[in-house]
Amino acid sequence: MEMAAGPPLPLAALPGLLLFLCAGPWAEGGKVLVVPMEGSHWLSMRKAVQELHARGHQIVVLSPEVTLHVKEEDFFTLKTYPIPYTQDEFQYLVLGQSHLIFERVHYLKAFWKSMAVLKNVSVIFQKSCEELVRNGDLVRQLNASAFDVVLTDPVYPCGAVLAQYLSLPAVFFLRAIPCDLDFEGTQCPNPSSYIPRLLTRHSDHMTFLQRVKNMLYPLVMQYPCHVSLSPYASLASELLQREVSLADVFGYASLWLFRGDFVLDYPRPLMPNMVFIGGINCAHRKPLSQVCTCACVQSVRRAGLVLFFQLRPRAGGPPHLLCGFSPLILRLSLG
Ligand SMILES: *[C@@H]1O[C@H](CO)[C@@H](O)[C@H](O)[C@H]1NC(C)=O
Numbered sequence: 001m002e003m004a005a006g007p008p009l010p011l012a013a014l015p016g017l018l019l020f021l022c023a024g025p026w027a028e029g030g031k032v033l034v035v036p037m038e039g040s041h042w043l044s045m046r047k048a049v050q051e052l053h054a055r056g057h058q059i060v061v062l063s064p065e066v067t068l069h070v071k072e073e074d075f076f077t078l079k080t081y082p083i084p085y086t087q088d089e090f091q092y093l094v095l096g097q098s099h100l101i102f103e104r105v106h107y108l109k110a111f112w113k114s115m116a117v118l119k120n121v122s123v124i125f126q127k128s129c130e131e132l133v134r135n136g137d138l139v140r141q142l143n144a145s146a147f148d149v150v151l152t153d154p155v156y157p158c159g160a161v162l163a164q165y166l167s168l169p170a171v172f173f174l175r176a177i178p179c180d181l182d183f184e185g186t187q188c189p190n191p192s193s194y195i196p197r198l199l200t201r202h203s204d205h206m207t208f209l210q211r212v213k214n215m216l217y218p219l220v221m222q223y224p225c226h227v228s229l230s231p232y233a234s235l236a237s238e239l240l241q242r243e244v245s246l247a248d249v250f251g252y253a254s255l256w257l258f259r260g261d262f263v264l265d266y267p268r269p270l271m272p273n274m275v276f277i278g279g280i281n282c283a284h285r286k287p288l289s290q291v292c293t294c295a296c297v298q299s300v301r302r303a304g305l306v307l308f309f310q311l312r313p314r315a316g317g318p319p320h321l322l323c324g325f326s327p328l329i330l331r332l333s334l335g
């Protein structure tokens with residue numbers, strides 16, 4: 001797809017950015033340690049890892065022995081570590097309750113139910129992270145391997161903690177992060193009158209009451225974020241033997257690669273180390289024959305939900321076909 005008014009082709013820029021960040025002038029390829037998030041998150045990252053490999057970088061992907069989507073492939077070395085769950089337990093605990101998302105119940109009931117599920121799922125990932133960083137042999141091996149950079153999805157902050165523990169620069173690869181941790185970690189301006197909070201379904205044009213709700217929303221999100229993310233700050237504090245806050249964990253990233261685009265996302269302030277690479281999930285992109293504003297949801301085999309979305313063209317530009325998960329799409333599919 002040609003993007004006349006858009007940023008340069010993101011996939012081409014990604015390895016260049018990584019190389020710029022981590023490789024000396026003598027190096028031909030970098031050594032990249034990948035700490036992925038399981039599930040559909042990995043399916044997005046997998047393509048980028050494949051491209052890094054194609055550009056001559058050496059990739060090691062770290063994963064627990066039981067997995068959902070992370071599997072051995074010829075474009076990276078898979079390094080696994082044991083966790084105290086069987087494949088069935090892991091699968092059931094991570095995916096077993098996902099139907100709750102689609103249940104139509106009172107929203108308070110839905111909230112508490114999903115909190116219970118979140119708690120259970122979070123514990124598994126936290127345990128998995130502990131098993132990783134407390135695995136002395138593995139950590140020694142990784143430390144001795146002299147990686148240039150850690151590429152990780154910050155939704156699973158274990159990669160950020162590990163990078164800091166090994167004193168390696170970290171590159172975050174993400175669609176979005178709840179609780180404004182990208183803003184907090186980078187001290188990015190975040191005026192609640194103008195920036196709609198993730199999942200509020202607000203646009204960037206809010207009424208007074210919507211702005212009030214937008215301002216109060218972080219209070220509601222504090223609990224789920226505390227449950228699912230705070231343990232990583234405690235773990236980092238223990239490993240680094242100093243007080244580490246959650247903002248410190250997220251602030252450690254050298255570079256944030258957002259799988260977003262201002263075609264799909266509302267405008268927001270950015271820090272200089274934030275780069276929008278939206279569209280790289282779309283392996284087969286085609287120009288649109290006609291402008292359309294309908295949203296189609298297609299379930300792709302093994303990929304969970306991928307949302308395909310057609311949009312009006314930007315001023316002067318061609319129509320775009322982007323796929324990904326967007327607050328705009330959420331409004332259409334839930335609203
Ligand atoms: C959470 O895990 C506990 C113990 O493993 C289990 O008893 C409970 O049913 C789980 N709750 C949900 C909502 O999955």
Ligand SMILES: *[C@@H]1O[C@H](CO)[C@@H](O)[C@H](O)[C@H]1NC(C)=O
Nearest residue numbers: 139140142143144165166167
């Ligand atoms: C990694 O190796 C360096 C140099 O040998 C050492 O100082 C450091 O403590 C090691 N880090 C970890 C996390 O083991």
